[in-house]
Amino acid sequence: MSYLKACAEGDLHEDTPLRVVLDDVPVTLVRTEGDVYAINDVCSHANVSLSEGEVEDCAIECWLHGSRFDLRTGRPSGPPANLPVPVYPVKIDGGAVYVEVNQES
Template structure:
């Protein structure tokens, strides 16, 4: 299998695009990895669902301006980069590449951005 074929094979279906409400995170488990899939800012993002500060689910938080906020202590993470934009979190969380094919949202948890 060539390198591009391997990269294509690493994408798995996370959910249906039509199931994603704007600014409402959806938690999915992909190959044992907890992922929050978010439709916001005209795009779909996939970010590791576990806050790097408090080990809680980010999908239970609020989304605004391409940021997801941890519900426990209020740390926000950029959905494009995973970088925290405020304390108490200081470490980023992984973000994953997303592809839309028809109504399917495909995510590659083997390739971090």
């Protein structure tokens, strides 16, 4: 279990995705509805950055074909994507945001 520092807490603005790369893993961070979520930045349908999509109802929408991924689970709510996107544990400590991208699963 190792959390990597992703950004300062103040870098995250409500419903505005922020793309970071941690250990070569592209991650989108989202602050919404009082929590911070980390989801892999690549849509499971094609190689598209989710950080360019819109956030609504604790989900992020892929801008290309409109699949929406739940930020808590990574599951798509509808086609064309039918596979989940990995999500990662987030910890906030001392004004910084930490993400654990290297999980055993």
